[in-house]
Amino acid sequence: MFIKEIGEFGLIDRLARKLGQPDESVIVGIGDDAAVLQVKEGYQVVMTTDMLVEGVHFLPQTISFHNLGFKSVAVSISDIAAMGGIPKHAVISLAIPPMVHVESLESLYEGVAEICSQHGTHVVGGDIVKIQERLVISVTLLGEVETGRALLRSGAKPGDVVFVSGTVGGSAAGLSLLQGEGDRVSVTERDKLIEFHQRPEPQVLLGRLLQQSGSCTSCNDISDGLASELNEIAQASGVGMEIDRLAIPIHSAVRSFASAVQKDPLDFALFGGEDYQLVGTARADGFPALQMRAREMGISLTRIGIVTKEKGVWLTSGGQEPRLIEAKGYCHF
């Protein structure tokens, strides 16, 4: 079915029906000039926004509408997680080419509803407009964080441990695989890599743990790539880092794939991006307890290096000469 058959308002009705019931923090939801939201006393608002463009951020041939909806909101939830916040309220705007089917958009909204329900997040508004060539998705997400307690990028101190959660490089390997090198690895590995790419898991619980621990000194989520995020923390904090090449957690499926396509798995890990894991720093004396509590929650937290007084982010590797890790993430222009 084409949108013109049911009109803009007909489409909004259908999409809204895919969403769950909002909680009591949503005083006015979809349908008025603006949403009205209640913020808990003692909390501040955390606000983030991301825009995704077809052909730039996603390709119709490498992600379904369902997973596109899931991922579009997941990337914003990940930003709230990196601040140690709780994701609460989203608005979603879509610029839609005329030939996109209503059913595809319903599927996209089922993906949105799936990730939202996982995190107690509610869609409270949006905008739907026409565009000729390609789908554009804009998500703005509000979260809450205890007043004065947001995790920033700027608190890293020399001597702190540098850590990363989960594994890195999986999303980039998954995309590379989806773009045509899928027959080089086992089916299990293939599925894992595709999942890394299409269905990132924002680390909200970990962000809360880090924020409440009192020993986490900085935090970032991995959107542009580990190299880029480490440099952002180092610059914002006015410090440097030494990262141990062998300590960087890379999933075995990424290693298999990299080997099959004759690439260095480290390139996926450092420069791939879109892992949506958390990277940050913690006081050395507090890190073991943090790591243990994360493990109890089923989350791996790996020490990958140390914060230094000397500027620059350096990769060390056994006896070899350290090399500078540059912030080359994805650049649009």
Added chain:
Amino acid sequence: MFIKEIGEFGLIDRLARKLGQPDESVIVGIGDDAAVLQVKEGYQVVMTTDMLVEGVHFLPQTISFHNLGFKSVAVSISDIAAMGGIPKHAVISLAIPPMVHVESLESLYEGVAEICSQHGTHVVGGDIVKIQERLVISVTLLGEVETGRALLRSGAKPGDVVFVSGTVGGSAAGLSLLQGEGDRVSVTERDKLIEFHQRPEPQVLLGRLLQQSGSCTSCNDISDGLASELNEIAQASGVGMEIDRLAIPIHSAVRSFASAVQKDPLDFALFGGEDYQLVGTARADGFPALQMRAREMGISLTRIGIVTKEKGVWLTSGGQEPRLIEAKGYCHF
């Protein structure tokens, strides 16, 4: 200068420099994973979002980058005004074609800064991405409103006065003029109509007056057109309306232009849209005081009709048969 010469981060630096200093409600602004914002005690958050697409919502030949920036934020501020709120924090995402000059985007941000400084609103974040064909702008705005006191669409009661602020139809006449019929009116009228179209004035002060008066029972801002907004209020409130054709406030420049192009000025007024005036209902006994207080603030508030128990929005005109005003505003699909 092209963006590729300075990169995405170079561009963000340049645009951020166009913005004023944020106030103390902005705990963390541009530069981290998310902004951190302080909401005043006793207030709720009001949240709205709008997406504007080149060739659909604006044409390069009918609006400058400066005024495009101004208007993009003005339309969202208008939504906050319609809720009776105070606009506070904006995030702006841009999808930019590669051939757009850095200077054009700086100019756009000067327009953003102009409207923001008029309303004490601060840009606290955004996203900048590439697109091939056409500029897309997404603005999400947060406002504050006293807890439980937001103006909704749903409170109109039979017997209430229907009012509109300022004049209507000017923006549509201005667009029509800019698209090629500019030599039909005087220079003064021409300038006025272009201003209506390019530089709408969101009615924040009026929204606050209406919200605090206690006698305003519903409110909407005019984005899609007076006809569409009246129908939205009537539907949301489960009532009808009788609108007096002769009472609808139409600027003399719109009348001149309509006459010159042989159109009915009422079509611009009812179906034109983008006036960003406020339309709403108020208790009949409270309206005269409301009107007087608005006049003291330099704002005209015109009684254009009455709320009825019978459904439908009807246009009455002297001895003529009433006719139904349908909600035909702009439909994208």
